[in-house]
Amino acid sequence: MGDEELGDPLITSAAEQMPFIVFVCEGPELRIVWVNAATRALMPGRDVVGRPLAEAVSDVDGQQWIEMYASVYATGEPVAGAEWRATLTHPDGSTRELYTNFTISAWRREDGTIRGVIGAGFDVTEIVHARLAAENRTAELRERYEQTRDVITALQRELLPEGLPVLPGAQISASYLLADSERAAGGDWFDAIVRPDATVALVVGDVVGHGVAASGVMGQLRAVLHNRLDDGADVGEALAAADRFARRLPAAHATTVCVGILETVRGTFTYCTAGHPAPLLVTAAGEARFLPSTGGTPLGTGGRFGLHTEAVDTGDLILLYSDGILERPGVALSESRAELARTAARAAAGRALHDPGTTAAERVCAQTVELMVRATGHRDDITLLAAQRVDPPSVLTLDLPAELSSLRTGRCALAEWLATVGAGDQDIFVLQHAIGELLTNAIEHGYDGVPDKDDVRLTVRLTPAGEIGAEITDHGSWREPTRKSLRGRGLALTSQLVNDMRVVPGARGTVATIHHPLRRPAHAPGPVDPPTGQTAPGEPLxxxxxxxxxxxxxxxxxxxxxxxxxxxxxxxxxxxxxxxxxxxxxxxxxxxxxxxxxxxxxxxxxxxxxxxxxxxxxxxxxxxxxxxxxxxxxxxxxxxxxxxxxxxxxx
Missing domain, CATH: 3.30.750.24 (STAS domain)
Structure with missing residues (x-):
């Protein structure tokens, strides 16, 4: 679309200076024929005019934008949205996140036939970030929100796990979104239990109904299954116990649940679909397929719990989910299943929203919910639980000079390793402090006044039980420092931070050990908070x-x-x-x-x-x-x- 089609140069100038994003696309290929200055500024270094939309902005493939343009061209029906998140990847590899209010409509010829598609949107990123920042700054608003939240919703959140285990052979994540209706929270739940044999049990269930009764039953059924699986029961035994409980409690009748045990060493997943949707497998190659249903009956209705075992290779991801993600307003079940498989595969491969630093399991749980419900909404609770089989991390071993200047080096290396194994910010914070105190203790008490100092060795590993085991070893002799120590509180502080700490002095040095379980919180879908600009660990004073x-x-x-x-x-x-x-x-x-x-x-x-x-x-x-x-x-x-x-x- 050139200047001759716009007509008056004044109109051309005005269109060029419009303070919002505009894409004008033509033909079934959606070839871009015109963008304005604001759009070009959004994508510096790109020559998009004359290229198909899917090629010119390939970095948004998987974020639903290209599909919406194609849908408008095919149907002529406009599409609009408010505060949709998008991520753009620039030629230099940097990523930009933005939120937009937009309308995509058909571009018609004089005879009414569709010539192309026009997309127009306002960049509202600053508005969204300002709102989020204001919410974070204002404790009163947060307290009012908590006070007005329905008590049933609060009850259900309390009954869900506090966190998910961080394991050497599997990366696990979960996401839950409570019902978007006046019925309040329902009976969805998830669980991930590390078992005595170092396998992990995965559970997603759905109690019939909503309200206090459903949430209460959910908590009881979760406790029954958790206790049996934690004791080492197999899938069938655990479900049989839950089934006996459901027969005695009418409100638990017909609860559906999918229970599976992932063996990360052997690479198998043994599961039962007790009336519940079958799991989705996303392979390391990016292929997604639904696993076979085992034909199990809902709890309290028959007691048949057939099993199926599926091979899981390194890099493969298992997704358990509740039917709220499928039963969305205006979407057929078959279409919704296909969309779930497609969206999860793209998220796992990092081809949907670009969220650097997240694992495949985290992306699948967070982005699948965000992308699938933002256009249709949802009526029921939505729960996703993903586990990806991964190679166990290597052991971190550092030999640090016995000087206080080594503390920063050790702390930064520890934080990087912990982030690599999947530790959350809370655990990184705790372990940096605890291990930093023990390193300081070794340097000050083991080598103070010693002319020839050996290194202090730090060894950190992630155990099959999902615990960090750290060992700090020096080869000096325990003594009080020759100068007055500034601390005097290091061991006391460490003992309050971690679950278990031991310091054993000996003739050849002192060995300090700590054990601390790693947990990551489940994801509650919503806008991503803007960065706070807080100083990174390791920065000088x-x-x-x-x-x-x-x-x-x-x-x-x-x-x-x-x-x-x-x-x-x-x-x-x-x-x-x-x-x-x-x-x-x-x-x-x-x-x-x-x-x-x-x-x-x-x-x-x-x-x-x-x-x-x-x-x-x-x-x-x-x-x-x-x-x-x-x-x-x-x-x-x-x-x-x-x-x-x-x-x-x-x-």
Whole structure:
């Protein structure tokens, strides 16, 4: 479509300067014939005019945009949406996320026949991010939302697992979306249980009905199956126990459930579909197919629980789901099944929404729900549980020089390894602190005053039970440091952070071990929070004046940098005589040495009559540690971060 078709140059100029995204496509190939300046700015470095839409914007393949244009061309029916998320991949490999309000309509000739398609949209990314940021900053809004949430919804969330195991041979993720209707929550549930033989049991079930009764029955059935599978029962035995329970409880009658056991070493998945939809297998090659139904009966209706065993290769993914993802308004069941297989395969391969740093299981659970329900909505609960068989991670072994400067190196390497094995932010936070304290302990107590220092060895592994086992070994002799230690609280802090800690001194050195289970939360679909810009672990300490009596501390405060923090704060307060507000929100790591330094400065102020006001955003690493050690401070909910926001430390 050239200037001669637009007519007046004034109209051409106006169309070019329209402050929204415009694609004009022609013919069945949807060849792009015109885009305006705003659209070109969205995709720098691309020459899109004259190319088919699917070729020009191939990076959005799998995100439903190209299919919608094709549908409008075929039917002439317009399509519109609000705040749809899209991700674009630029030629340099960088990714841009945006949200749009859009309309896609037919471009017709004078005789009414369809010539092409016109898509127009407004970029509302800033509006969406601003709204999300405002919600995060405003604790009052969050509290009002929690208070007005239906009690049944809260009950169902409480009855679902707190988290999913992180295992060496499988990456597991789940997603749940509660019913989008006035009926409130229903009886969907999921579970993933690590068994005594290091296999993992996967469960997705659906109780008939909605409301308090359905949620209560769901919790009881989940407990029965969880206990039997956790004790080592096979699929048939566990279902038989649940069936006996369902026969005694009328509200549990006809509950459907899919239970399977994944053996990651042998590469098999043995399952039963007790009236439930059959699992979906997405192979490492990207092919998706539904597994055979085993013909099992719903609970309380017959007690027949046939089994089927399927081979699962490395890279293959098993998806269990509830029928809410299939039974969507206005979509035939056969069409919905095909869409589920297609969307899950694209998400697993990373060809749908581009979410860097996520696993295939996470993408399948999160993106499949987002992409399939945003156009149609949903009436029933939707639950997805995915497990991908993967190669076990290697053991992390670090030999670190026995110097405090090694702490940052060890902490960064540990965080990278933990992220690789699938640990969540909460567990990375906990393990960085705990292992950092034990490394400091080994350096200070094992080698202090020793002229020839051997390295300190850190060994970390992910056990078949889904636990981190870490060992810190030195070859020195246990002794009190020759200089006064800043810490004195390291082992106490570590014991509060992890499930099990042991320190065994010996003639040839000291061995410290910890064990801590890894869990990842299930995904609750919704807009992705914008980045917070929080300082990354391992950044050097910085103390910056933000006012005459205010400073902002950022970076890492460990045994190496704690003396600097103490010196900087005492310098600014003239030894504790002047008042000072210390904002610790940007501190990414606060070790016990840093806590001791703060205690020292607080004590100086108390002695001199000055006031030291410690502050940290709610949910920030510093605020969590200050709460743990009971150091007086102010938690500022207005600066709430997304790092562990509102989540308690594991016990």
């Amino acid at each position: 910085s103390v910056e004046d933000t006012g005459e009596t205010e400073v902002r501390v950022t970076g890492t405060v460990d045994a190496d940098s704690a003396p600097e923090l103490r010196q900087e704060l005492l310098h600014r307060t003239r030894g504790g005589n002047l008042p000072l507000v210390v904002d610790l929100t940007g501190v990414s790591h606060l070790a016990s040495a840093g806590v001791s330094a703060l205690h020292h400065v607080v004590a100086q102020h108390c002695q001199q009559g000055g006031v030291l006001d410690l502050r940290a955003a709610t949910g920030s690493p510093a605020q969590l540690v200050l709460d743990l050690v009971a150091l007086p401070h102010q938690a500022d909910p207005a600066k709430r971060t997304d790092h562990q926001a509102g989540q308690p430390l594991p016990r």
